[in-house]
Amino acid sequence: MAGEVAKPTHVRYLILFLLFVVTTVNYADRATLSIAGSAMKTELSLDPVMMGYIFSAFSWAYVLAQLPGGWLLDRFGSKKIYMWSIALWSVFTFLQAGVTWMSTAAAVASLFLLRFMVGLAEAPSFPANGRIVAAWFPTKERGTASAIFNSAQYFAAVLFTPLMAWIVHTYSWHHVFTVMGVVGIALALIWGRIIYSPKDHPRINQAELAHIESGGGLVDMDNRKVAAPSTKGRGYIRQLLSNRMLLGVYIGQYCINVITYFFLTWFPVYLVQERGMSILKAGFVASIPAVCGFIGGVVGGLISDRLIKRGLSVTWARKIPIVGGMLLSMTMILCNYVEAQWMVVGIMALAFFGKGVGALGWAVVADTAPKQIVGLSGGLFNMFGNVAGITTPIVIGYIVKETGSFSGALVFVGINALVTVISYLVIVKEIKRVELKDA
Numbered sequence: 001m002a003g004e005v006a007k008p009t010h011v012r013y014l015i016l017f018l019l020f021v022v023t024t025v026n027y028a029d030r031a032t033l034s035i036a037g038s039a040m041k042t043e044l045s046l047d048p049v050m051m052g053y054i055f056s057a058f059s060w061a062y063v064l065a066q067l068p069g070g071w072l073l074d075r076f077g078s079k080k081i082y083m084w085s086i087a088l089w090s091v092f093t094f095l096q097a098g099v100t101w102m103s104t105a106a107a108v109a110s111l112f113l114l115r116f117m118v119g120l121a122e123a124p125s126f127p128a129n130g131r132i133v134a135a136w137f138p139t140k141e142r143g144t145a146s147a148i149f150n151s152a153q154y155f156a157a158v159l160f161t162p163l164m165a166w167i168v169h170t171y172s173w174h175h176v177f178t179v180m181g182v183v184g185i186a187l188a189l190i191w192g193r194i195i196y197s198p199k200d201h202p203r204i205n206q207a208e209l210a211h212i213e214s215g216g217g218l219v220d221m222d223n224r225k226v227a228a229p230s231t232k233g234r235g236y237i238r239q240l241l242s243n244r245m246l247l248g249v250y251i252g253q254y255c256i257n258v259i260t261y262f263f264l265t266w267f268p269v270y271l272v273q274e275r276g277m278s279i280l281k282a283g284f285v286a287s288i289p290a291v292c293g294f295i296g297g298v299v300g301g302l303i304s305d306r307l308i309k310r311g312l313s314v315t316w317a318r319k320i321p322i323v324g325g326m327l328l329s330m331t332m333i334l335c336n337y338v339e340a341q342w343m344v345v346g347i348m349a350l351a352f353f354g355k356g357v358g359a360l361g362w363a364v365v366a367d368t369a370p371k372q373i374v375g376l377s378g379g380l381f382n383m384f385g386n387v388a389g390i391t392t393p394i395v396i397g398y399i400v401k402e403t404g405s406f407s408g409a410l411v412f413v414g415i416n417a418l419v420t421v422i423s424y425l426v427i428v429k430e431i432k433r434v435e436l437k438d439a
Contacts, residue, residue, distance in 0.1 A: 008207035012136040016145050018194055019129055022086060023152035025184055026125050028160035029093045029118065030058060031264050032176050035164040035283060050108070052397025055265040057112045059389025061119030066386070067237070069124035070379020073131055078375075079195045082128040087188035089121035094181025097174040126362070127378030134366040134374050136198055138215020140308050143317070146363035147301025151356055153260065154297060157290030161268070165283020218371055236373050239436055240380055246368065246434065248427030252322070253361045253385035255423070258416035259329060261392040263289070263352065266400075266409065274406045275341055288345055289352040296356025300325055304360055314367055315431040318360055319424050325358025326417045333414040336407045358420070361385065370436045377434075388416075 033055060072081050096114045099107040129149050137145045164176045196202070198209055198219040213219045240246055267289075271282035300321040307317035332351035335344050361381070369377035396409045 006205055006207050008211050009203060009205045011201055011204040011208060012145075012198075012212065014203075015132060015136050015195065016148060018191065019132060019149040020152045020155070022082075022187060022191065023125070023129065023149050024156045024159065025086075025180070025187055026089075026122060027153040027156035027264070028164075029089060029122075029180050029184065031156065031161065032093065032096070032164065032180055033058075033115065033265070035161060035168060035173075035176060035268060049394075049397045049401050051269075052394040054108070054112055054115065055393035055397075056390045057115035058119035058122075059261070059386050059393075061116045062123050062389060063119075063383050063386050065120050065123030066127070066379040066383030067376065068379075070127045070373075070376040070382075073124055073128050073375030073379075074373055077197065078128045078131050078135075079192070079197070081124050082195070083188055083192045085121055085124045085128070086184055086191055089118050090181050090184025090188065092117040092121060093177055093184060096177040097181070099174070123379075123382075124375075126382045127375050130362050130365045130369070130378035130381075131374045132195075133362070134218045134369065136212060136217060137366075138212055138217050139314070139367065140215060140305055142366045143304035143308070143360060143363045144298070144301035146366060147297045147304070147356075147360060150359050150362055151294045151297025151301075153264075154290040154293035154352070154356060157263070158287045158294060161286050161290065162284045165268075168283075169278075218374065236370070236376065236436055237380065240370075240377060240434070243434055245428050245431065246381075248423045249361065249364055249368070250381060250384035251427065252420045252423040253381060254388050255416040255420040256326070256355070256359055256361060257385045257388035258392050259352075259355050259413055261389045262396065262409070262413045263293075265393045266396050266406075267348075270406045270409075275344060277341070285341075285345055289348040292349040293352035293356040296325065296353035297359055298356075300357035300360055301363065303357070304363065313430075315429075318364055318367070318431055319428070322358045322360050322424050323421050325354045325356065326420045328354025329358065329417045330354075330414045333410050336410055355417075364431060367431055368433055370434045372436060 069081075069085075092114050096111060099110045099114075130146075133142055133145045133149070160180075164180075167173075167175050167179065198204060198212055198217065209219065268282045268286050271277045271285055277285060303321050304317045307320065308314060329351045331347055331354070334347050338344060338347065362378075365378050365381050366374075392413075395412060396406075399408045399412065400406060
């Protein structure tokens with residue numbers, strides 16, 4: 001009918017679904033070593049400290065490559081860089097299967113190197129997620145969108161942890177890497193067919209584009225290129241690092257990621273060594289806290305966006321779920337005082353539900369990143385956060401080796417949750433978008 005206004009399409013939900021799928025595979029690839037770890041530890045005669053260093057290999061590269069990865073995203077766009085990222089990390093995951101035929105020394109060295117390369121290849125992934133959400137979603141929808149893609153880390157454990165544990169139990173640990181490598185390569189091909197910027201996507205109509213843009217979506221992001229790092233890039237980074245609000249957010253993200261990396265690296269080992277579970281049982285049991293973390297992640301995003309729609313400021317709409325969730329996640333320390341396996345699982349489920357509720361860091365990035373350098377800003381945020389991927393496995397490795405128990409490790413993780421609360425309440429003041437000065 002003439003003059004009828006077209007209904008908005010919902011292409012942004014398709015984009016979010018693919019972000020969720022990619023992030024699920026991303027975290028499953030990070031967790032491959034934790035599932036295969038018990039069998040590998042026996043076969044390769046590794047002590048806890050050596051395991052800690054191998055666990056951390058991914059994060060050394062991941063942290064070092066955050067700023068280059070963010071700059072590449074701003075320079076060449078999310079579609080192309082993310083597609084190559086998925087393909088490369090999947091190839092390096094696949095190659096880890098080959099260490100099973102090597103001598104012990106060669107296997108350890110090769111495994112460390114390949115995990116390092118996986119970290120290097122995955123570096124642009126989360127800054128790209130943040131860029132895509134900032135481009136495709138208005139402010140009042142970003143909390144939920146960011147929480148959904150971030151909660152994929154738990155869904156990865158729900159879907160892939162039991163599958164990988166079954167593969168280890170039925171076949172061999174090296175087949176875990178083969179399967180995940182093939183899955184990722186197929187996903188890279190799908191990505192290239194579906195992902196575009198909002199203004200370039202063939203399926204979006206003008207009504208949806210207007211809804212995104214009028215609500216604060218940065219739809220022109222990939223039409224602007226960031227200056228070369230030798231000129232404005234360094235000046236922009238200095239401005240970000242001198243911003244009190246952002247420093248508080250960075251500290252909080254580091255501490256939140258301590259919980260994440262405990263779950264990704266040592267948690268299955270904790271269930272096997274400390275709680276006497278078989279690897280197959282540990283694989284299935286680990287999925288229970290993961291389900292609760294996934295639910296908590298979605299709930300946290302919904303609460304935050306609902307608070308904004310009811311008129312609360314972005315500052316408190318983000319802080320309330322973060323603070324409440326982190327306080328709840330501290331309950332994992334109670335595992336040190338119970339013996340029954342079902343109580344351990346229940347407490348961990350509650351703690352990871354809280355961690356999910358509070359994991360709104362990427363929504364905060366989408367709210368605060370300067371429009372010119374969303375990728376670079378996300379890379380800096382992710383670099384600080386993922387230093388925890390280096391320190392957490394190693395610190396826990398030393399704690400377990402020196403004490404012969406995981407009790408101190410759980411206290412260490414819980415204290416980091418408390419530091420997140422302090423950071424958001426004391427250091428982070430108003431949450432608002434940073435305006436850059438000419439560098």
